[in-house]
Amino acid sequence: MHFRKIAVVGGGTMGQGIAQVAASAGIDVVLVEVSEERAQQVQRELSAKLDAQIAKWGLTTSDKRAILARVHVTEDKAHFGHVDLAVEAVPERLAVKQAVFVDLERILGPDVVKITHTATLSVSEISQVLQHPERAIGMHFLSPVHRVPVVEVVRGLATSDDTFGTVKQLIAVLGKTCVEVNEYPGYITTRGIVPMLNEAMHMVMEGVASARDVDAALKLGFGLEMGPLGMADRIGLDQVLLWMESLFHELGEMKYRPCPLLRKMVLAGHLGIKSGKGFFVYSDPAGSGQPSAAPGTP
Amino acid sequence: MIVLVLNCGSSTVKFQVFEMEEEKTLATGLVDRIGMAEATLTYKPEGKPAHRESPDILDHGQAVEQILAILSDRDRDGVLTDRSQIAAVGHRVVHGGEAFTGSALIDAKVLASIKECVDLAPLHNPHNLRGVSACTRVLSGVPQVAVFDTAFHQTMPERAFLYALPYVLYKRHRIRRYGFHGTSHSYVYQRYLTAAGGARPEEQRVITAHLGNGCSLAAIRNGRVVDTSMGMTPLEGLVMGTRCGDLDPALILHVMGKEELSPSQATTMMNKHSGLYGVSGVSSDMREVLEEAGQGNRQARLAVDVFCYRLRKYIGSYAAALAGKPDVPGRSSGRTQEPGVSRRRRGERGGRRQRGGRVGHPHQRGAGHRTGHGAVGESEAVRRADPGEPPTASIDPRPCAGPKWSGAPSIS
Structure with missing residues (x-):
C-alpha cells in the first residue's frame, strides 16, 4: 500500500510528532485540532519544535519547509478529503478516544484503517464502538517521536491481519522498528x-x-x-x-x-x-529540555 | 541509436534521452514526488519549451511508464515515434563496491552483485535497483547497463584505499575507501586526453577535480586512479557546499558528547550543516559566499579560505602521490564554481604569477590566455604546473591562497 495522505486527530506532543515523521517520509498529513485557535497554536508549536531540531543540526531549514508544507493543521474534520489511514492521538481517556473513533468511521467509511495511539488503554475496548472493529488497531510511539526508533503495534481482539499488515508497512515507511504486542495494559515500554x-x-x-x-x-x-x-x-x-x-x-x-x-x-x-518545572527547573520550556543547575521540587 | 539514461532516487527519476550517432541530447526531464500526492513530471525536449504535468505516479514502474508515454507522444513534443526506438537504457548506480571496475551489462548475476552493495549505500542502491526492475518490466528485452559512481576508482592500490583501522574490519565489512563522482572524473580525464591532442595515458600524471555541491579530487597516473579524496562515504576529503570533508575522527565523538547529539543528528550536522555553509553561515553556494566576502563578511571570507586551503593541500599531496608534476583539469557546477575564486586570486596576487606554474593547453605551454574559466554553470579548465619548476612551485605557499591558477582556456 502507498501512503500518500493520512489524518492525525489531536495535535498534542505525540500527534505533532507523528505528523512530523510522516511528513518527513513524504506523506501529506491533515492534523485535526478542536478549534481554529488551537490549530494555529499547534502550527506555531510544530514550527518551534522544528527550529529546535535545526538548532541541534538534526534538520535543515529546507527540511523544515518541506515538513510544514506537508502538514495541514485544521479544526475541520470534513476537510480530510481522501486519506489512506487515520491516527487518533487525543488524550488518554476512553470516552474521548471512542468519540473520535465514531467520528472517523462516519466521515471516512468502514474501510479506512483507524489507529488509536495509546500507551495504556485497551484497543478492543476503544474500538468496540465501531461497526467495523476489524479495521481498528493500536499503535504506541515513544517521545520524542522523531528520535525514538521503535513503535509498539497492538492488535485488538477483532483486528484483521490486513489491518495489522497496513500499519506494519506504515511503520517501515516511517523508518521505525515495529514490535508486535498482545493487548495487555502498558504493553512493553x-x-x-x-x-x-x-x-x-x-x-x-x-x-x-x-x-x-x-x-x-x-x-x-x-x-x-x-x-x-x-x-x-x-x-x-x-x-x-x-x-x-x-x-x-x-x-x-x-x-x-x-x-x-x-x-x-x-x-x-x-x-x-x-x-518549566518538575524534578528539575527548565529555563527554556520550548527548547532542548536541558535541566538547569538549580534543582526543582523538591 | 537512441539511449535512455535514468538516475533513480527515493522519490525521483531523472532522465535524459541521447541520440548516439551525433552524440546529442534529445530530451531531459524529472519525475518528482513519486508515491506522494501531487507527483510531478517535468519534460524538456531539446529546443522546445518544457512541459510540467501532475499525473498519478505511485512507484518507479509508473514513473518509467509515464516517461516512455511522454517521450513517444507527438502531441506533447515527444522525441520518439515509438518506445521501441530505445536501443539501450543506462542506469546510474551509486555503489558498485569491489565487484565493479567499469560499467556492466545488467543480468541476474550483476543484479545480485548490486544488491550485495546495498549495505554500502543504503540510501541510494535500492532506488537505483527499482529503476532497473521498472525498465525490465516495461522495456522487456532492451539491454540495460549499470554505470557506477565508484567503478573508475577501483584501480586504487591497497595502500591508498585501506584505512589504518584493524584489518579485520576490511575483511568483515569491506570498510575501505571507494571514492565517488567516478563518472565525472572519468569524463574530465577523457576530455583532458582529447584536449591534450591524443596524449598517451601512460605518460600522464593528472589530478581531476569535481567541484559541485559535493567536491572531490582524483589522482590519475598512467590512466589509472591512484587515489581519490572521497572515502567509504562521500563525506571525506575536500570542503564542500554543506559537507565538512576531512575531520579528526575523535572530534565527532567529543562533539556528540558535548552537544548531546544522536548519531543521526551528528550525521546531518556533518553532511548538511557544515562546509562552506557551516563556516560562512551564509550559503553553500560559492558565488553567494564570495559576494558576502567581498562585502567584508569575515566568516564568508574564512569559508573561502578554508575551502581553498584544503583544496590546495590535497593537490599538493596528490602531486607527491603521483611523484611528479600533475595537470589539474576540473569540472564544476555553478554552486562551487571556480571563476569567482580564480578571478579573486588573480586580483590578489597580481604580478606574482610568474613564480608559479603556468596553465594552459598541455601542448601549448606558456600560451597563458587570461580568459576566465567559463561562464557560470558547468565549466572546465586545465591547469598545469610549469615543467621547469618543482610541483610545489605551482602552489602559492601563503595561507588562504589557492593553487596557482592563472588564466586557462576552456577545453570546451
Whole structure:
C-alpha cells in the first residue's frame, strides 16, 4: 500500500510528532485540532519544535519547509478529503478516544484503517464502538517521536491481519522498528519504564538522594541516555501519573501505585519541561529540555 | 541509436534521452514526488519549451511508464515515434563496491552483485535497483547497463584505499575507501586526453577535480586512479557546499558528547550543516559566499579560505602521490564554481604569477590566455604546473591562497 495522505486527530506532543515523521517520509498529513485557535497554536508549536531540531543540526531549514508544507493543521474534520489511514492521538481517556473513533468511521467509511495511539488503554475496548472493529488497531510511539526508533503495534481482539499488515508497512515507511504486542495494559515500554520512574520518585521522597544524584547514578550506572526523573519531566508528570493510575487500576499491583510526591507535584502544576518545572527547573520550556543547575521540587 | 539514461532516487527519476550517432541530447526531464500526492513530471525536449504535468505516479514502474508515454507522444513534443526506438537504457548506480571496475551489462548475476552493495549505500542502491526492475518490466528485452559512481576508482592500490583501522574490519565489512563522482572524473580525464591532442595515458600524471555541491579530487597516473579524496562515504576529503570533508575522527565523538547529539543528528550536522555553509553561515553556494566576502563578511571570507586551503593541500599531496608534476583539469557546477575564486586570486596576487606554474593547453605551454574559466554553470579548465619548476612551485605557499591558477582556456 502507498501512503500518500493520512489524518492525525489531536495535535498534542505525540500527534505533532507523528505528523512530523510522516511528513518527513513524504506523506501529506491533515492534523485535526478542536478549534481554529488551537490549530494555529499547534502550527506555531510544530514550527518551534522544528527550529529546535535545526538548532541541534538534526534538520535543515529546507527540511523544515518541506515538513510544514506537508502538514495541514485544521479544526475541520470534513476537510480530510481522501486519506489512506487515520491516527487518533487525543488524550488518554476512553470516552474521548471512542468519540473520535465514531467520528472517523462516519466521515471516512468502514474501510479506512483507524489507529488509536495509546500507551495504556485497551484497543478492543476503544474500538468496540465501531461497526467495523476489524479495521481498528493500536499503535504506541515513544517521545520524542522523531528520535525514538521503535513503535509498539497492538492488535485488538477483532483486528484483521490486513489491518495489522497496513500499519506494519506504515511503520517501515516511517523508518521505525515495529514490535508486535498482545493487548495487555502498558504493553512493553510503559509497563517496563513506569516502575523505574515510580521507584526513582520514591527515593527522592524518602530522602535517599537528591533528584540530581538519583538521575546521575541510574543514568551513568546503567548507561541510560537520561535519568528516570529527567525522563519523567520530559514525558510530562501529568502523563506519567495517568499511566501509573491506569496500570494500578488495571493490574492492581502496588508497584504501579503512583508515588505521592508525583501526585503532589501534578496538583501544584509542576508538570516537567512543558511547565518549566518538575524534578528539575527548565529555563527554556520550548527548547532542548536541558535541566538547569538549580534543582526543582523538591 | 537512441539511449535512455535514468538516475533513480527515493522519490525521483531523472532522465535524459541521447541520440548516439551525433552524440546529442534529445530530451531531459524529472519525475518528482513519486508515491506522494501531487507527483510531478517535468519534460524538456531539446529546443522546445518544457512541459510540467501532475499525473498519478505511485512507484518507479509508473514513473518509467509515464516517461516512455511522454517521450513517444507527438502531441506533447515527444522525441520518439515509438518506445521501441530505445536501443539501450543506462542506469546510474551509486555503489558498485569491489565487484565493479567499469560499467556492466545488467543480468541476474550483476543484479545480485548490486544488491550485495546495498549495505554500502543504503540510501541510494535500492532506488537505483527499482529503476532497473521498472525498465525490465516495461522495456522487456532492451539491454540495460549499470554505470557506477565508484567503478573508475577501483584501480586504487591497497595502500591508498585501506584505512589504518584493524584489518579485520576490511575483511568483515569491506570498510575501505571507494571514492565517488567516478563518472565525472572519468569524463574530465577523457576530455583532458582529447584536449591534450591524443596524449598517451601512460605518460600522464593528472589530478581531476569535481567541484559541485559535493567536491572531490582524483589522482590519475598512467590512466589509472591512484587515489581519490572521497572515502567509504562521500563525506571525506575536500570542503564542500554543506559537507565538512576531512575531520579528526575523535572530534565527532567529543562533539556528540558535548552537544548531546544522536548519531543521526551528528550525521546531518556533518553532511548538511557544515562546509562552506557551516563556516560562512551564509550559503553553500560559492558565488553567494564570495559576494558576502567581498562585502567584508569575515566568516564568508574564512569559508573561502578554508575551502581553498584544503583544496590546495590535497593537490599538493596528490602531486607527491603521483611523484611528479600533475595537470589539474576540473569540472564544476555553478554552486562551487571556480571563476569567482580564480578571478579573486588573480586580483590578489597580481604580478606574482610568474613564480608559479603556468596553465594552459598541455601542448601549448606558456600560451597563458587570461580568459576566465567559463561562464557560470558547468565549466572546465586545465591547469598545469610549469615543467621547469618543482610541483610545489605551482602552489602559492601563503595561507588562504589557492593553487596557482592563472588564466586557462576552456577545453570546451
